[in-house]
Amino acid sequence: MDNLTRLFGQSNPLGKLNLLTMPLCLYEGNPAAPGDPNPAPAPAPEPTPTPAPAFSWKNNINADLRNSPTLQKFDDTAEGLGKAIESHLSLEKLLGHEKIPLPKDANDKEGWDRFNKAMGVPDKAEGYGLKDVTIPESIKNIGFDKKAFAEVLHELKVPPQYANSLWEKYTQVGMTAYNKAVKAQTDKLMEIANTLRQEWGDSYEANVDLGQMVINKFSDDKETNDFLTASFLKDPIGIKFLAKIGQQFAENKIGEFQAQRFTLTPEQAQGEIDKILKDPTHPYTNEKATKAEHDKAVSYVNSLYAVIAKAKG
Numbered sequence: 001m002d003n004l005t006r007l008f009g010q011s012n013p014l015g016k017l018n019l020l021t022m023p024l025c026l027y028e029g030n031p032a033a034p035g036d037p038n039p040a041p042a043p044a045p046e047p048t049p050t051p052a053p054a055f056s057w058k059n060n061i062n063a064d065l066r067n068s069p070t071l072q073k074f075d076d077t078a079e080g081l082g083k084a085i086e087s088h089l090s091l092e093k094l095l096g097h098e099k100i101p102l103p104k105d106a107n108d109k110e111g112w113d114r115f116n117k118a119m120g121v122p123d124k125a126e127g128y129g130l131k132d133v134t135i136p137e138s139i140k141n142i143g144f145d146k147k148a149f150a151e152v153l154h155e156l157k158v159p160p161q162y163a164n165s166l167w168e169k170y171t172q173v174g175m176t177a178y179n180k181a182v183k184a185q186t187d188k189l190m191e192i193a194n195t196l197r198q199e200w201g202d203s204y205e206a207n208v209d210l211g212q213m214v215i216n217k218f219s220d221d222k223e224t225n226d227f228l229t230a231s232f233l234k235d236p237i238g239i240k241f242l243a244k245i246g247q248q249f250a251e252n253k254i255g256e257f258q259a260q261r262f263t264l265t266p267e268q269a270q271g272e273i274d275k276i277l278k279d280p281t282h283p284y285t286n287e288k289a290t291k292a293e294h295d296k297a298v299s300y301v302n303s304l305y306a307v308i309a310k311a312k313g
Contacts, residue, residue, distance in 0.1 A: 055077060055078055056076050121160065122160060126150065130146050130163065130167045144170075146167070207246070207247075208239065210243050211239055213246050214242050214245045217249075264304070266311040266312075269304040270304075270308060272304050273305070283296065283297035284298060284300075
């Protein structure tokens with residue numbers, strides 16, 4: 001009996017086996033051969049990859065922080081986390097400076113003193129050290145009160161780094177306004193001068209000089225002179241008025257001014273009458289006076305008597 005017969009026995013229903021169809025494992029003694037009661041386990045299948053979770057940094061902090069109004073400003077993304085960190089670093093840098101508590105209210109004097117000191121506000125107005133103003137020669141008469149301006153700055157507790165800038169701006173605005181006003185006045189005077197030149201012709205300069213002569217004669221000081229000159233030069237009527245008075249002086253007719261008084265008390269009227277009657281050179285009594293001069297004097301004296309009569313009756 002051959003080996004195959006001994007292996008399968010005589011009762012093998014398959015009969016003789018074809019060697020070509022015999023599994024190779026039978027020759028190699030493979031324990032997993034058919035009919036083996038303990039076959040080797042099959043290889044485990046490859047696991048399905050788990051998808052990466054979505055990025056969320058807020059889920060990793062407690063709910064109180066996550067729901068705070070501050071963190072609500074930042075998105076729950078990588079970019080939002082970066083901005084939150086950046087904000088924190090900026091705040092930490094700021095808090096690293098000297099801390100100045102804000103005053104409680106407008107009445108917190110101690111708090112405001114502490115705050116103003118920290119801001120560098122000087123103890124006195126002179127501490128600002130405002131620079132002197134360079135005023136052009138053309139407007140040298142304009143004045144800027146540096147001391148008064150510093151007092152205002154100190155009253156408002158303006159920090160010193162702004163004081164000189166405000167002072168410069170203030171003086172510039174003042175000089176600009178002054179220049180504008182001077183130009184407007186000059187243009188106005190030029191317009192008046194041109195009008196009078198057309199009316200007076202070659203007599204313009206002489207008439208202006210006569211008017212200025214009147215101002216010079218009756219001004220007590222330079223301030224009064226400047227005021228009268230500026231006042232009368234605002235309008236052609238004023239210049240003509242001065243020129244007319246000057247003409248009276250030039251023609252030696254100043255005595256006739258007595259007839260230009262408008263309102264007198266009875267006592268003043270009587271005194272004026274007595275003065276005229278005692279003056280032999282007055283046109284009222286002077287036989288050499290012209291008829292026009294005499295008539296004018298008579299009219300004036302009659303007006304004086306009328307003042308007295310009105311008071312009595």
